[in-house]
Amino acid sequence: MRPYLRSGEVAExxxxxxxxxxxxxxxxxxxxxxxxxxxxxxxxxxxxxxxxVIKAAQRLGFTLDEVADLIDTGRRGRxxxxxxxxxxxxxxxxxxxxxxxxxxxxxxxxxxxxxxDSLTDCTCPDCPLPQADLT
Amino acid sequence: MRPYLRSGEVAExxxxxxxxxxxxxxxxxxxxxxxxxxxxxxxxxxxxxxxxVIKAAQRLGFTLDEVADLIDTGRRGRxxxxxxxxxxxxxxxxxxxxxxxxxxxxxxxxxxxxxxDSLTDCTCPDCPLPQADLT
DNA sequence: TTGCATCCGGTACCCGGGTACAGGCTTACC
DNA sequence: GGTAAGCCTGTACCCGGGTACCGGATGCAA
Numbered sequence: 067m068r069p070y071l072r073s074g075e076v077a078e079x080x081x082x083x084x085x086x087x088x089x090x091x092x093x094x095x096x097x098x099x100x101x102x103x104x105x106x107x108x109x110x111x112x113x114x115x116x117x118x119v120i121k122a123a124q125r126l127g128f129t130l131d132e133v134a135d136l137i138d139t140g141r142r143g144r145x146x147x148x149x150x151x152x153x154x155x156x157x158x159x160x161x162x163x164x165x166x167x168x169x170x171x172x173x174x175x176x177x178x179x180x181x182x183d184s185l186t187d188c189t190c191p192d193c194p195l196p197q198a199d200l201t
Numbered sequence: 202m203r204p205y206l207r208s209g210e211v212a213e214x215x216x217x218x219x220x221x222x223x224x225x226x227x228x229x230x231x232x233x234x235x236x237x238x239x240x241x242x243x244x245x246x247x248x249x250x251x252x253x254v255i256k257a258a259q260r261l262g263f264t265l266d267e268v269a270d271l272i273d274t275g276r277r278g279r280x281x282x283x284x285x286x287x288x289x290x291x292x293x294x295x296x297x298x299x300x301x302x303x304x305x306x307x308x309x310x311x312x313x314x315x316x317x318d319s320l321t322d323c324t325c326p327d328c329p330l331p332q333a334d335l336t
Numbered sequence: 337t338t339g340c341a342t343c344c345g346g347t348a349c350c351c352g353g354g355t356a357c358a359g360g361c362t363t364a365c366c
Numbered sequence: 367g368g369t370a371a372g373c374c375t376g377t378a379c380c381c382g383g384g385t386a387c388c389g390g391a392t393g394c395a396a
Contacts, residue, residue: 072363074372084373085355093353104362106373119320126312127305130353133320140319149317153309160306164299170262171295174288177261182284184275185254185268195257207393209342219343220385228383239392241343265383 070100070108080117094134095120127156205235205243215252229269230255262291 077084087107090096096116100108116137123133132152139148176194188195212219222242225231231251235243251272258268267287274283311329318324 072373083355086353088375089354102362102373104373105375106362116321123320124353125305126309127302136320140321149319150313153313153317157306157309157313160302160309164302164306167262167295167299167302170260171292171299174261174292174295178285178288178292182288184284185258185271186251186275195254207343218385221383223345224384237343237392239343240345241392259383 069111071111071113073107073109076109076113076117079114080121082117082121090117090120090130093130095130095137126153127160128152204246206246206248208242208244211244211248211252214249215256217252217256225252225255225265228265230265230272261288262295263287 071079073084073087076082077087087096091098096113099110099113102108119137120130120133123136124130128136136149136152173194180192180194181190182188182193182195183190185195206214208219208222211217212222222231226233231248234245234248237243254272255265255268258271259265263271271284271287308329315329316325317328
């Protein structure tokens with residue numbers, strides 16, 4: 067007989083929009099909760115913690131699908147190496163993204179240093195715009 | 202009496218989907234071209250070059266709205282400092298994004314090194330997951 | 337002149353992560 | 367037992383950058 071929470075309470079405690087709860091339910095991130103006799107959702111308190119976990123994972127760059135998968139994998143088979151492996155793969159993604167942005171940064175820098183004055187009719191010598199990067 | 206091009210030809214030369222031409226027209230990136238008597242678009246050949254400029258600007262990280270603005274500003278008043286200023290601002294955006302990603306990378310690294318084994322029930326000591334970043 | 341490729345306008349859909357609104361029901365408190 | 371806050375479902379919309387599909391009209395070549 068735990069103190070079940072209503073959706074608004076869960077949302078507020080987790081710092082999340084109430085609509086987001088239903089959205090996560092649809093996406094399979096949180097389980098369908100019990101219902102009150104009138105049909106209102108009654109959440110166990112752990113849900114708040116789960117939402118915090120989801121937010122933490124999002125901040126780590128995981129998509130909602132990936133988070134759903136991680137939660138799911140953790141729940142069944144407890145396949146230990148999975149989180150590790152996914153974190154390693156995610157680091158590679160992040161590194162690739164950083165490399166892209168670094169290239170872009172360099173190209174912007176060139177544009178500035180060459181003194182480009184127009185996208186369409188730049189008059190600067192050796193204008194870098196036509197090549198502009200390779201992202 | 203220049204050799205006007207049909208939309209499919211422009212699209213092919215610029216390496217772009219034909220639908221994208223109409224989309225860019227709607228977005229104000231390319232001007233509405235002349236029409237044939239039957240209503241088909243007849244593009245001047247410069248359009249291909251313009252599309253390449255647009256692609257270059259996109260690779261520099263500018264949004265289509267920003268590109269439209271840059272082209273427009275270049276066409277009228279020839280306000281020289283504008284491209285420079287926008288490139289400087291864009292570098293700041295890129296740097297901020299890189300900083301974010303670097304933070305995320307660090308957090309992922311911590312998760313791996315701490316040996317976290319589950320999003321929801323990690324058993325590692327000093328588990329970094331609850332804090333996980335501040336992006 | 338006929339046949340096929342292409343183009344037309346309009347509309348709908350895709351990705352990801354939600355948010356908003358409408359119209360009706362339940363719950364909580366006095 | 368009244369009233370207001372909160373919840374329900376279903377649906378539509380937002381961002382950015384396009385892509386796809388439809389039925390009908392054109393363009394061009396043989």
